Amino acid sequence: MMPEAVTDRGALPAALAEDEILAVRDLSIAFQTPAGRLAAVQDVSFTLRRGETLALVGESGSGKSVTSLGILRLTPRAPFCRITGQVLLRGRDGRVRDLVALPEEAMREVRGRDAAMVFQEPMTSLNPVHRVGEQVAEAIRFHEGLGRRAALTKAAELLELVGIPDPRRRLASYPHELSGGMRQRVMIAMALSCEPQLLIADEPTTALDVTIQAQILDLLRRLQERTRMAVIFITHNLGVVAEIADRVMVMYAGRVVEQAPVRPLFGAPLMPYTRGLLRSVPRLDLAGLGREKLAAIPGTVPDPLDPPPGCSFAPRCDHVEPGRCDAALPGLDLARPEHRVRCVRWAELAGGVA
Amino acid sequence: MTALLEVRDLRKWFAGPRPGPFRPRAKLHAVDGVSFDIQRGEVLSLVGESGSGKTTVGRTVLRLARPDGGTIRFGGTEITSLSRDALRPFRRRMQLVFQDPYASLNPKMTVEEIVGAPLAIHEPAIGTAERRRRVEEALSLVGLLPSHIGRYPHEFSGGQRQRLGIARALILRPELLIADEPVSALDVSVQAQVVNLMLELKERLGLTILFISHDLAVVGHISDRIAVMYLGRLVEVAPTRALFTAPRHPYTEALLSAVPIPDPMVRRERIVLTGDVPSPLNPPSGCPFRTRCRYALPACAEAPPALREMAPGHWKACIRDDIALASPVGVA
Numbered sequence: 270m271m272p273e274a275v276t277d278r279g280a281l282p283a284a285l286a287e288d289e290i291l292a293v294r295d296l297s298i299a300f301q302t303p304a305g306r307l308a309a310v311q312d313v314s315f316t317l318r319r320g321e322t323l324a325l326v327g328e329s330g331s332g333k334s335v336t337s338l339g340i341l342r343l344t345p346r347a348p349f350c351r352i353t354g355q356v357l358l359r360g361r362d363g364r365v366r367d368l369v370a371l372p373e374e375a376m377r378e379v380r381g382r383d384a385a386m387v388f389q390e391p392m393t394s395l396n397p398v399h400r401v402g403e404q405v406a407e408a409i410r411f412h413e414g415l416g417r418r419a420a421l422t423k424a425a426e427l428l429e430l431v432g433i434p435d436p437r438r439r440l441a442s443y444p445h446e447l448s449g450g451m452r453q454r455v456m457i458a459m460a461l462s463c464e465p466q467l468l469i470a471d472e473p474t475t476a477l478d479v480t481i482q483a484q485i486l487d488l489l490r491r492l493q494e495r496t497r498m499a500v501i502f503i504t505h506n507l508g509v510v511a512e513i514a515d516r517v518m519v520m521y522a523g524r525v526v527e528q529a530p531v532r533p534l535f536g537a538p539l540m541p542y543t544r545g546l547l548r549s550v551p552r553l554d555l556a557g558l559g560r561e562k563l564a565a566i567p568g569t570v571p572d573p574l575d576p577p578p579g580c581s582f583a584p585r586c587d588h589v590e591p592g593r594c595d596a597a598l599p600g601l602d603l604a605r606p607e608h609r610v611r612c613v614r615w616a617e618l619a620g621g622v623a
Numbered sequence: 624m625t626a627l628l629e630v631r632d633l634r635k636w637f638a639g640p641r642p643g644p645f646r647p648r649a650k651l652h653a654v655d656g657v658s659f660d661i662q663r664g665e666v667l668s669l670v671g672e673s674g675s676g677k678t679t680v681g682r683t684v685l686r687l688a689r690p691d692g693g694t695i696r697f698g699g700t701e702i703t704s705l706s707r708d709a710l711r712p713f714r715r716r717m718q719l720v721f722q723d724p725y726a727s728l729n730p731k732m733t734v735e736e737i738v739g740a741p742l743a744i745h746e747p748a749i750g751t752a753e754r755r756r757r758v759e760e761a762l763s764l765v766g767l768l769p770s771h772i773g774r775y776p777h778e779f780s781g782g783q784r785q786r787l788g789i790a791r792a793l794i795l796r797p798e799l800l801i802a803d804e805p806v807s808a809l810d811v812s813v814q815a816q817v818v819n820l821m822l823e824l825k826e827r828l829g830l831t832i833l834f835i836s837h838d839l840a841v842v843g844h845i846s847d848r849i850a851v852m853y854l855g856r857l858v859e860v861a862p863t864r865a866l867f868t869a870p871r872h873p874y875t876e877a878l879l880s881a882v883p884i885p886d887p888m889v890r891r892e893r894i895v896l897t898g899d900v901p902s903p904l905n906p907p908s909g910c911p912f913r914t915r916c917r918y919a920l921p922a923c924a925e926a927p928p929a930l931r932e933m934a935p936g937h938w939k940a941c942i943r944d945d946i947a948l949a950s951p952v953g954v955a
């Protein structure tokens with residue numbers, strides 16, 4: 270079949286509700302490594318509405334970055350990496366496309382126009398030998414077809430929008446002449462240059478100091494209010510999650526283990542891993558009041574090349590019930606409206622049995 | 624309690640870039656007159672934004688970098704300008720744990736070689752069997768197994784590697800441990816394991832710890848006292864609870880306010896500092912914080928404020944005593 274036809278399948282009304290920008294269905298991503306097949310992401314499904322922020326949290330190596338790279342097809346090509354499932358994205362033109370099935374050429378247009386990404390370490394994504402202005406202008410020209418002067422003018426406007434002082438002069442700077450916070454602003458400016466429907470931010474503040482992090486979070490919030498873009502925000506800082514997320518998706522060993530609106534997720538988490546994670550953060554309000562042991566989660570994540578049978582959290586879980594938890598992979602149950610959890614014992618545990 | 628470490632007016636300069644061709648290099652004041660004590664058995668934390676000079680203080684105290692001014696006394700002896708040889712007996716009494724558990728371990732060395740390295744330097748005469756016994760003992764101290772001894776760093780997770788770094792630092796049974804961002808690179812759940820381990824070891828071995836970090840939540844949990852650094856200077860020093868509930872320096876107030884609280888029900892007004900930390904090559908005149916301080920007055924530009932003791936053990940370097948500062952924690 271022609272790619273066009275594949276694309277049109279996503280345009281069916283049933284595929285994406287009116288206010289939805291993105292629907293990811295059964296997304297799986299596997300790498301071919303010298304040591305064998307590594308299933309980095311398995312059966313991830315979620316939707317994202319206009320103006321909404323979804324936070325992706327989880328242990329290092331749980332598949333957060335691979336999920337987001339997979340959505341934009343920035344993972345290595347086949348046969349080194351295989352993506353299956355559906356990624357339905359509503360473009361700026363209103364059309365819905367399945368990015369998994371899109372030809373590479375069409376995909377390039379989607380990146381930056383409909384969806385854009387900001388990475389953790391801005392230095393690796395900015396070209397060190399080109400001036401900041403040229404790089405931002407280049408991003409604009411590629412998608413908008415503006416002339417050089419017009420693109421530079423727009424670049425200056427964008428730098429101003431993201432709070433870079435003296436933007437006209439800054440256009441002439443090289444990336445290494447900017448601080449970490451300023452480089453991250455430039456990255457955000459580039460990502461926003463074409464007013465994408467979807468912004469994916471992979472740990473955009475992790476390398477920054479708290480005061481600069483506060484500036485960037487503030488900036489993202491204001492921009493989102495203005496443009497109503499949908500945001501996927503990857504972080505392992507639970508404070509940041511509480512502050513910016515509408516909904517949260519917790520990943521563990523490549524799978525979604527809990528998914529809920531932000532308040533129930535913090536207020537009544539159901540999966541033992543989520544609970545452990547929330548408990549392991551030292552509380553600011555208890556600072557200096559004696560040193561109770563922090564509630565650490567013992568052990569480490571399983572080897573992705575040799576996952577345990579059944580629940581992948583079982584080797585570290587306080588509530589593990591041999592014979593049940595390791596028998597088969599628990600399903601992702603709908604426990605409450607909009608609240609899903611992958612744990613065979615969630616109902617007992619929520620009842621306070623343990 | 625007696626002070627194990629006394630640091631007075633410590634200064635460290637680096638050569639900055641040349642401002643132009645043939646012009647002399649600018650002087651970068653990485654540490655610009657820092658004074659503090661650490662009592663035996665105490666955990667003192669050094670917090671501040673990146674580039675504020677925390678690592679440089681740690682390295683200079685260990686004499687891994689030569690101070691350009693001030694004095695360092697360790698266990699009552701001044702070590703500021705001791706020669707390499709004279710320094711040796713002191714070196715083994717203070718050890719460093721590094722930030723990056725990935726970069727700080729040589730990938731080609733076995734656990735035995737890595738953890739036993741300080742023995743090779745400070746106790747070269749001991750035999751293989753004794754060395755192995757000591758390494759195994761250090762491993763069990765940090766919750767690793769004796770059977771790990773022949774393995775290589777890549778076989779360990781981040782948290783386990785950080786344990787290896789701690790085992791290496793503890794094998795000589797030092798009195799002072801300087802831990803430079805020891806948990807910053809770790810996942811929250813693993814971070815808690817390492818923080819617990821450090822506190823447990825402190826109790827068991829009677830360690831004194833200088834804990835360097837920019838994570839205020841961790842610092843609030845681990846420290847007895849906290850010193851806040853900005854542009855090479857200490858701007859506030861206080862017992863942990865006092866610093867969190869009643870900060871006295873505007874920078875501390877802003878720093879605390881910027882920490883995101885993991886509770887979506889909490890909504891608060893935050894003080895968003897504008898701009899970046901000024902370059903240490905060209906610091907503001909007077910108070911180093913004045914370019915970002917919302918309480919700044921013209922008088923703040925006159926001279927760098929000295930640390931003044933405002934309450935027992937609570938020091939601040941700010942000329943204004945007429946401002947009421949907010950805390951995210953509230954009064955206990």
Ligand SMILES: Nc1ncnc2c1ncn2[C@@H]1O[C@H](COP(=O)(O)OP(=O)(O)OP(=O)(O)O)[C@@H](O)[C@H]1O
Nearest residue numbers: 300302307309328329330331332333334335336573
């Ligand atoms: N190019 C690749 N080739 C092979 N395996 C990969 C590749 N990229 C990622 N992986 C593996 O996929 C899994 C998920 O990695 P991913 O980068 O998504 O983790 P993450 O959740 O973003 O972690 P972190 O919090 O450390 O950023 C890991 O086991 C990782 O080692």
Ligand SMILES: Nc1ncnc2c1ncn2[C@@H]1O[C@H](COP(=O)(O)OP(=O)(O)O)[C@@H](O)[C@H]1O
Nearest residue numbers: 637638653672673674675676677678679680903
């Ligand atoms: N070896 C060095 N040469 C030149 N400048 C340095 C060197 N080490 C640190 N600096 C500078 O000294 C200042 C303090 O750095 P550092 O102590 O590493 O801060 P922190 O640990 O608080 O992030 C920074 O401006 C840094 O760039």
Ligand code: SF4
Nearest residue numbers: 580583586594612613
């Ligand atoms: S399924 Fe069992 S092991 Fe897994 S999280 Fe639930 S209780 Fe723990």
Ligand code: SF4
Nearest residue numbers: 910913916923941942
């Ligand atoms: S001395 Fe002035 S500028 Fe410095 S912190 Fe105090 S009020 Fe602010």
Ligand SMILES: [Mg+2]
Nearest residue numbers: 333334335471
């Ligand atoms: Mg990642």
Ligand SMILES: [Mg+2]
Nearest residue numbers: 677678679803
């Ligand atoms: Mg440092």
